[in-house]
Amino acid sequence: MADVKPAPQPVRVMLVWCPQWPVLAARMIHRVPTEAPMALVAKGAVVACSAAARDEGIRPGDRLRQAQHRCPDLVVLQHDPDAEQRAFEPILRAMADVVPSVHLVRPGVAAVRAGGAARFYGSEARAAQELQIAVRRAHPDGAPEVRVAVADGLFAAEQAAYQDVEVVPPGGSPGLLADLPVTVIAEAAGDPKMANVLRRMGIRTIGALAGLPREQVLDRFGASGLRAHQLACGLDAPILNPRTAPDELAARIVLEEPSDAIEVIVSECGSAVEQLSARINDGSLVCTGIRIITHHEPGPRESAGEIHEREWRHPWHLGAREILDRVQWQLTDLGKKSHRPITLIEIAATELDAAVQHSQGLWGDRPDDHVLHTLTGLQHRLGYDAVLVGSVVGGRMLHERQAFSPFGQATPDRAVRRLEQPWPDTVPGPAPSVVFREAQAMRVLTERGTSLSISDRGVLTGVPTSAQWPGGVSGRITAWAGPWPVNGRWWRRAKTDQKPLHRFQLVDDHQQAWLVLHAAGQWWAEARYD
Incomplete structure (x- = not known):
């Protein structure tokens, strides 16, 4: 023993x-x-869920698909x-x-x-x-x-x-x-x-x-x-x-006099932001996210002024100049919502990484300084949201797979992009090169010259022979494939009495391929293959 x-x-x-x-x-x-109702997931399983999700029958340990089936x-x-x-x-x-x-x-x-x-x-x-x-x-x-x-x-x-x-x-x-x-x-x-x-x-x-x-x-x-x-x-x-x-890496700028002049406020923030950036660098850290909070002067009948808060994320790192740029952009946006003078600005680093993880590789890992300067200058002239960068995200429809974010903002992460999810009813094979911002109306005709339609069971009323393409140009259809039903969110379609949606691929007599949609007797061009 x-x-x-x-x-x-x-x-x-x-x-x-x-x-x-x-x-x-x-x-x-x-x-x-x-x-x-909300659920936190890891490796495809529910880790934690809110009380509203529990009321829907969701429990920790459930598979994600099972939870989404119980609560769409x-x-x-x-x-x-x-x-x-x-x-x-x-x-x-x-x-x-x-x-x-x-x-x-x-x-x-x-x-x-x-x-x-x-x-x-x-x-x-x-x-x-x-x-x-x-x-x-x-x-x-x-x-x-x-x-x-x-x-x-x-x-x-x-x-x-x-x-x-x-x-x-x-x-x-x-x-x-x-x-x-x-x-x-x-x-x-x-x-x-x-x-x-x-x-x-x-x-x-x-x-x-x-x-x-x-x-x-x-x-x-x-x-x-x-x-x-x-x-x-x-x-x-x-x-x-x-x-x-x-230690909280933050800066607190108290204005001597309440002001709504953007140039004056940014100038007041300059010294404090420089010191904050130096403290971050001294700690061998890189800042990739900040929180900017503005406190406004109260009105005549108000006991406390408004407080506006915004989070900013960056794909590379935020130096003193980049932080001041975001202070300016936030103040510009606030000028459209609040006309009260600002009394206090708080800037806090919310996302920090070790500097060694952001060391530049042999071929570089960020745009050239000239490109950064040019695009940032355009943002100052046109507005922060006027210069956009596109990325591909998950979705059933092609327009749902496009996401645009302002230049200098971190691109969506894997959790937001959701590319690894199966996404049923998506278009297989190579993606179209041109996706219209809004689907464009068109017509598809049978051999008798009548408009082609699809029954609720997905049966064609004829053979697609010709079409009037977007822009009013008519032409013959030399090849076609479909229809493929799009069944996503069928529960919402049942509630709103929406008609079934079908996809087609058509090729005209100029060897131009099109991806088109049909719903309720109407045809729409969704994208074009070049």
């Missing part, structure tokens, strides 16, 4: 848990309405733990203001040692209350549900938070855990398979596991079994690593 070392003395831990933090963070970042209007976002941690930073800083040495368990869960906080505030319950108040104030949406729990050890404190138990008295953790299934403690011990063995042995609860001799558990399950037994007995002495919150 293996020798068992004496168990360590338990450590009192105070834990903060924000339920459904991945969903809350994604909702804040992407500004998804609260009532919209589901908002699908990629699970991004890094973004969730960035969104959790304000809460960590708020916790550090109340109790120092905060330990980050994972985004949405953090812990501190309870002993010092209890001595300072007079009791564990009072310290937990102060921590809860600080977290709710730090949360942008007021954090309607924040739970703080105190227990012996990190594991018991987290389970107490799940059960909405605020303070578990010293030595009371085994009673709190006794009725929980062994699957919970097996995962915490790092050996999920242990739960199956325990259940086959008739041990189904943590209380039953705690009643076994520790030496026998060690002999049967090894180090993971010993760890599970210690957790079950409330003998948890976790090592809480104090986390030093990184």
Whole structure:
């Protein structure tokens, strides 16, 4: 029988848990309405979902296709733990203001040692209350549900938070855990398979596991079994690593006099932006995203002025000049919406990478400086949104597969482009070279000179022989293929009484190929092959 070392003395831990933090963070970042059903996915499976999605029958672990079948209007976002941690930073800083040495368990869960906080505030319950108040104030949406729990050890404190138990008295953790299934403690011990063995042995609860001799558990399950037994007995002495919150790379520009003159405001920002850029460079970092917040002077009957916020992302990196350009563009757009003078501007770096990851390759990885200068100059003259860059995204219809973004803005990532998705009813083979911005009306005629149509069952009323192409030019049809029904979003078509949509490929007597659409007796040219 293996020798068992004496168990360590338990450590009192105070834990903060924000339920459904991945969903809350994604909702804040992407500004998804609260009532919209939303799911976070990773590797084709649902990782977390909102309450509205749960009402539709969606659960974590569901396959994406299964979830979309249950809720066609589901908002699908990629699970991004890094973004969730960035969104959790304000809460960590708020916790550090109340109790120092905060330990980050994972985004949405953090812990501190309870002993010092209890001595300072007079009791564990009072310290937990102060921590809860600080977290709710730090949360942008007021954090309607924040739970703080105190227990012996990190594991018991987290389970107490799940059960909405605020303070578990010293030595009371085994009673709190006794009725929980062994699957919970097996995962915490790092050996999920242990739960199956325990259940086959008739041990189904943590209380039953705690009643076994520790030496026998060690002999049967090894180090993971010993760890599970210690957790079950409330003998948890976790090592809480104090986390030093990184300095926020931000600039705050308070204008001496409220102003709405763009040139004056940009000039005022120049020195602060230069210092911010220097601090980023000194940290061997590259900034690829910023947040610009403008505070406006209140009106005669207003207690507080308007606040406008905008996120900017860049495909390469944002230097001082690029940041000032975006300040100018944002102020130009604001001039169309708000006429109140600006009193304060805040600029914060939101996306940072190591500089080594952005080192230039042998052949370069960004446009030539002359090209950058020319296109940026055009944006200053014509407007930020006047110079666009195209990219291909996923979609059924050809016009849905085009996405345009202003030059200097990061192109859509894989999660947004969704090119890897199957997209049924798309056009196979080489894509057309010319896609019309709006489908152009045309006619397709049979051998009798009558207009060709398609029945609801997809049957042609004749053979396509000639056509009147866009622009009024008539010609013969030398080859054709189709029809192919487009069945995407059939549930919406049924609600709106829309007619079925079919695709054709036609070749005229000048060897020009066309991609055309037919719906409700009308023909449209969607694209042309050159």
